[in-house]
Amino acid sequence: MSLIADRVAHEGSASQPIPRASGVAATRLQTRIVSGSEWDHTIAGFDEVCQEQLHAFAATRWPSVTQEPMLFLSDGEVVGGALVMVQKLPLGLGKIAVSKWAPMLKDNAHPDADVIHADMVEAMVADYADARGHMLSVLPRASIGPVNREYERLEARGFKRGSELGFPNRYIVNLRLSDDEQRKSFQQTWRRQLNKSEKAGLTFEHAAPEAIEDFNALYGAMTDRKQFTDHSAYETVPALMAIDVPALRPELFFVRHEGELVGGALIFKAGDRAVYLYGATNDKALPLRAGYFMHWHIIRWLRDNTTATWYDLGGTDGFQGLHQFKKGMVGEAGVIRPVPPVANYASKPLAYLLGAGAFAARDAVYHVRRVIAGWRNPKTLPTQRRDADESAE
Structure with a gap:
């Protein structure tokens, strides 16, 4: 990060x-x-x-x-x-x-x-x-x-x-669109995967800060499964969730399938640019296309509950799959822009x-x-x- x-x-x-x-x-x-x-x-x-x-x-x-x-x-x-x-x-x-x-x-x-x-x-x-x-x-x-x-x-x-950065681009979604305009903005493949996710029996949940332990468990299991060394700033999450300024406290979102937690995200919502901080999924999330379902509902929640104009999805760390996923979500109405050099x-x-x-x-x-x-x-x-x-x- x-x-x-x-x-x-x-x-x-x-x-x-x-x-x-x-x-x-x-x-x-x-x-x-x-x-x-x-x-x-x-x-x-x-x-x-x-x-x-x-x-x-x-x-x-x-x-x-x-x-x-x-x-x-x-x-x-x-x-x-x-x-x-x-x-x-x-x-x-x-x-x-x-x-x-x-x-x-x-x-x-x-x-x-x-x-x-x-x-x-x-x-x-x-x-x-x-x-x-x-x-x-x-x-x-x-x-x-x-x-x-x-x-x-x-x-x-x-x-x-x-x-x-080796891969400096940030993928930024326009939040100030209607549902129809947003779906039309998505690339065709992304929109097709979203349609399939909506038929998979998934549910979306805006969770209370106290539910962070459920996200921690999901995040820990994901990093163990992928065997990646975590170089993110995840150790700062407890301090962020405990901050006494509600506007600065990240929002927690979950996706469930038949009651089971399959995906989650932590989102920074203050200012004119909301930011995707951390996400976590289990093995069932990919075939269920839970990521498409989750981000679609996060976009709608941010539009309706914050003053943010943009939703910054972060970068890709050089992974082609992430590039395709985020580029499809940015679509026609969003932008992809590089972080400049220091x-x-x-x-x-x-x-x-x-x-x-x-x-x-x-x-x-x-x-x-x-x-x-x-x-x-x-x-x-x-x-x-x-x-x-x-x-x-």
Whole structure:
């Protein structure tokens, strides 16, 4: 799930930052670093809020780094934010400031949204790169439009291209369609499989948070059956389900056949883009086409119960079957867009050299681990061509 922060060396302070003013302001914005609790409550109403930017998630996923939740204000009003993770480099040679899926806009329809985003980037550069001497590493989320303007803005500011995913595409469903429009949007094969699933005697259930233990059992059995090493952030699920901000708590869905649990999903629903976090099925799910049935009903539930415009299905990890399944669901009305490369910036050449070198070393280690995993279990090897046509337009 994480390309960059997962590869940050596990050193450094995990102390909770005390709320304070950062002392640095962009041309138009002021910044304020706040506590994790205040941060999660504040960003719950952001259009661009996402799981990776939650303090409850990051503090569990990366406990050895310093979490700095930074709010951006214009004339005293919060307009955006970025959860920044500050990590020491080995031997105390320097520090890297990492922010994934950021900076986030509170209102992405604001008439000055582009200016606000540029000023948030400027404030981050002024604080982390100029004042502190860190390398700043930013990863914007995939765009809905054909051009990722946030990434272009970073490049124009002097950020340099860094690490990138081997299979960067995200598969994003349009939620603002009627049932008839949505079914027509699905690719023909996907729609045919959905029709068959609806005749298989399946039932769909929106479950209470307390039912997470049933999902845990299903997920554990699935990973044991597939014999895949789980590199996801599943260890963060208890913290996410216990979060005291209902809007940020993932929703749990089940599919049953004759009373037996055959499939389930955890969905992040806040903001303008809902996200498929985790799914699990048993052996009976495939012939029953339970995945088609489940996602169809999740799409309808998100449309009717949230303000989200889009449903992000995530990537494929290089598996052709997932590509076909998600591409068919995205259909004609959705989009397939890549996560851009990481963008790195440092005010001082030595800071950039050390930071970029640390990430290059991490990328090399990660590559070796993937090769070894492929030798041990060929099922983990990608089956999707990197140059495959993944357009949904």
